[in-house]
Amino acid sequence: MCEHAFKRHRRLRASNNMRALVRETQLSKDDLIYPIFVVEGSTVKNEVSSMPGVFQVSLDYLTEEMKELVRLGIRSVILFGVPQEKDEVGSQAYESTGIVQQALRQLKHEVPELTLIADTCLCEYTSHGHCGVIHDNDVENDASLDLLVQTAISQAEAGADIIAPSNMMDGFVKAIRTGLDEAGFINIPIMSYAVKYASAFYGPFRDAAGSTPQFGDRKTYQMDPANRREALREANSDVEEGADFLIVKPALSYLDIVREVKDQFNVPVVAYNVSGEYAMVKAAAANGWIDEKQLVLEKLTSMKRAGADIIITYFAKDVAQWLNE
Ligand code: PBG
Numbered sequence: 644m645c646e647h648a649f650k651r652h653r654r655l656r657a658s659n660n661m662r663a664l665v666r667e668t669q670l671s672k673d674d675l676i677y678p679i680f681v682v683e684g685s686t687v688k689n690e691v692s693s694m695p696g697v698f699q700v701s702l703d704y705l706t707e708e709m710k711e712l713v714r715l716g717i718r719s720v721i722l723f724g725v726p727q728e729k730d731e732v733g734s735q736a737y738e739s740t741g742i743v744q745q746a747l748r749q750l751k752h753e754v755p756e757l758t759l760i761a762d763t764c765l766c767e768y769t770s771h772g773h774c775g776v777i778h779d780n781d782v783e784n785d786a787s788l789d790l791l792v793q794t795a796i797s798q799a800e801a802g803a804d805i806i807a808p809s810n811m812m813d814g815f816v817k818a819i820r821t822g823l824d825e826a827g828f829i830n831i832p833i834m835s836y837a838v839k840y841a842s843a844f845y846g847p848f849r850d851a852a853g854s855t856p857q858f859g860d861r862k863t864y865q866m867d868p869a870n871r872r873e874a875l876r877e878a879n880s881d882v883e884e885g886a887d888f889l890i891v892k893p894a895l896s897y898l899d900i901v902r903e904v905k906d907q908f909n910v911p912v913v914a915y916n917v918s919g920e921y922a923m924v925k926a927a928a929a930n931g932w933i934d935e936k937q938l939v940l941e942k943l944t945s946m947k948r949a950g951a952d953i954i955i956t957y958f959a960k961d962v963a964q965w966l967n968e
Contacts, residue, residue, distance in 0.1 A: 667948070668948045669947075670940065670944050670947060670962065670966065671966075672715075672717060672718075672962070672966055673718070674952065674953050674954055675717055675953075675954055675955075675956060675959040675963070676719040676720065676721050676954070676955040676956070677719070677720050677721070677955075677957075677959035677960065678722075678723060678955060678956075679708070679709075679720050679721070679722055680697070680699040680700070680723050680724075680725055680851050680852060681700060681705060681723070681724055681725065681742050681743060681746040682699040682700065682701050682725040682742070683701070683725065683726055683742050685701050685702070685703050686701060686703060687699060687700060687701035687704070688704050691847065691850055691851040692850065693846070693847035693850050693851075693918075693922050694851060694918060694921055694925070694957065695929070696925070696957070696961075697921070697957050702745060702749055705746060705750065706750070706753045706754060709750055709753075709754045709757060711960075712757070712959075712960065712963075713756055715960055715964060715967065716967065717959050717963050718756065718758055719757070719758040719760060720759060720760065721760040721762055721807060721955060722746055722747065722759065722760065722762060723762050723767060723851075723852050724736070724741060724743035724746070724767055724768070725742065725767060725851075725852055725853055726741065726742050726767065726768055729768055729769060730770055731769065731770055731771070731776070731777070732765075732769070732776055732790060733765035733766075733767075733768035733769040734768070735768045736763075736764070736765050736767070736768040736790070736794045737793040737794040737796075737797045738797070739797055739800065739801070741768075741797070743761060743798060743801070744797055744798065744800075744801035745801075747798060747801035747803055748801050748802055750802070751802030758804045759802060759803050759804045759805070760803065760805040760806075760834060761795075761798035761799075761803035761805070761806055761807060762807050762809055763791060763794050763795050763798060763806050763808040763809065763810070763819070764791075764794075764809045765790060765794070765810060766810070766852075766856075767852045767853065767854045770857070771856065771857045771858065772849075772854050772856040773856055773859075774787070774809070774810035774811065774812070774861065774864060775790070775791075775810055775812060775864075776790065780858075780859070781863055782812075782863065784812050784813055784814070785814075787810065788812055788814060788818045789818075791808060791810055791812065791815055791819065792818050792819055792821075792822035793822075795808065795819045795823060796823065796826045799823060799826065799828040799831050800826075803831065804831070805831065805833075805888075806823065806831055806832070806833050806834070807833075807834040807835070807836065807890070808833065808836065809836035809890075810864070811839050811864040811865050811866075812864065813880075815835075816833055816835050816837075816881045816884035816885055816886045817885065820833060832887035832888065833885060833886050833887050834888035834890060835881045835888065835889060835890060836890045836892055836915075837877050837878045837882075837886060837889045837890060837891075837904075838866065838874040838877050838878055838890070838900060838904065839865050839890070839892045840865055840866045840867070840868045840892065840893065840897065841860065841861050841862045841865035841866060841868070842865070842893050842896075842917070842919070843919065844893045844896070844917045844918065844919030844920055845893075845917055845918060845919060846918065846922075847918035847919055847922045848917065848919075851918065868896075871899065871900060874891070874900045875903065875904070875907060878904050878907070878908055879908075882908055882910060886910065887911075888910055888911045888912075888953070889908060889911075890913040890914075890915055890955070891912065891914055891915070891951075892914075892915035892917060893915060893916070893917040894914035894915055894916045894917065894946050894954070895916065898914075898945065898946065899949075901914050901946065901949040901951050902949045902950045904950070905949075905951075911953060912950055912951055912952050912953070913953040913955060914949070914954050914955070915954075915955045916942070916943065916946065916954055916955060916956040916957070916958070918957065921956075921958065924938060924942075936961075939958050939961065939962065943956065943962060
């Protein structure tokens with residue numbers, strides 16, 4: 644008889660209990676980092692038009708927002724600043740009175756149970772919107788590093804628990820590690836945006852942070868989406884320079900890269916589920932074209948299955964709510 648001619652895979656899918664028993668990947672609130680946009684001024688809570696459910700908030704609303712996050716069970720946030728004044732050299736990124744520095748001091752004091760991650764970049768603070776200083780129409784690497792180091796140190800002084808440099812200058816991890824160590828912050832880890840592509844998926848973020856480049860694009864410093872081996876060179880130099888975490892960004896179209904980085908390096912891997920990935924889901928859900936909850940849980944589970952240990956996502960609050968149900 645042909646009784647054993649084929650395998651019965653459906654045996655392990657027969658019930659909820661059976662599926663739970665054999666499930667290989669779990670999504671947990673502990674894995675999630677929530678991005679927040681802190682804006683100068685008072686009584687501001689502006690919804691970002693391309694990101695329904697995401698707000699720019701001023702300091703007087705920030706503590707309440709963050710307490711809600713903690714109530715839901717999310718314990719890590721990454722902060723982005725939206726300053727009132729911008730200049731050529733992005734000085735509001737590293738002033739001790741910068742908006743992110745103020746937010747860090749406030750949250751360290753008022754919501755001490757949160758892990759505070761500072762995005763360390765200049766593009767939200769420069770008048771031209773690039774991630775460093777401009778010379779001959781290009782971003783000058785080494786001069787930008789000095790400002791990035793100053794930014795990291797002032798964020799650590801203000802209470803950042805993790806420094807997350809995102810400007811993609813060569814040598815940024817080494818420069819920041821040296822700077823932090825010399826300033827006495829030997830125990831502050833670096834979560835490097837090691838593998839960051841020049842991606843069209845960042846559009847809505849640039850609305851939220853007001854950081855669209857005023858000329859040109861970011862292709863001389865962010866990576867070409869066509870490249871995989873280059874991602875490993877980037878990750879490798881960051882690990883050698885002292886990165887404690889590696890971020891791959893964006894997430895969804897780059898899950899092959901997440902897997903590759905996970906297999907080749909022994910540090911925690913972070914997938915950044917970026918603004919465009921969020922906006923697309925929200926737009927489709929608003930039209931009734933997809934089931935938002937099922938889709939978001941599926942996407943984030945796929946990121947973990949691909950190898951992400953941690954996910955930065957604007958959906959963190961929703962996911963926490965769903966997991967609490
Ligand atoms: C800063 C930075 C960006 C994002 C995170 N940090 C913007 C960019 O590189 O243009 C994008 C995040 C998102 O799209 O959600 N350099």
